Amino acid sequence: MTKADIVDSVANEHELSKRQAGEIVDLILDEITSALKQGEKVQLIPFGSFVVRERKARTGRNPQTGDTIKIAARKVPAFSPGKGLKDAVGGPKRAGAKKSGGRKK
Numbered sequence: 001m002t003k004a005d006i007v008d009s010v011a012n013e014h015e016l017s018k019r020q021a022g023e024i025v026d027l028i029l030d031e032i033t034s035a036l037k038q039g040e041k042v043q044l045i046p047f048g049s050f051v052v053r054e055r056k057a058r059t060g061r062n063p064q065t066g067d068t069i070k071i072a073a074r075k076v077p078a079f080s081p082g083k084g085l086k087d088a089v090g091g092p093k094r095a096g097a098k099k100s101g102g103r104k105k
Helices: 003-013 018-037 083-090
Strands: 042-044 048-055 058-061 068-071 074-081
Touching: 003 018, 018 042, 018 048, 074 083
Parallel strands: none
Antiparallel strands: 042 048, 048 074, 058 068
16 A cells, blocks of 8 residues: 555545545654654654664774774664554464463373
8 A cells, every 4th residue: 555545535435526535644644754854753652653763883894895984873763553453464362372382282
């Protein structure tokens, strides 16, 4: 699904023009982006949460030359799905399900 598909769906569902629906979708995405830029967590319960995570500086290797390079620390956006999204995609977790811990004798 693309952004255009979401705009079409919002426009059809709520009897809006595609332009109006596009502006609404853009506004929502801009608000999420703005909050993340400020280091805030964005929670859309039960859908999930957008957060900013810190990546530490590390050393890496240039795959073409094999030289060691330094990779700077940086901030990256991350998404954690909520219970509602997990259940919708994968179904609810089975009660009493146990992991097998090896061979049975």
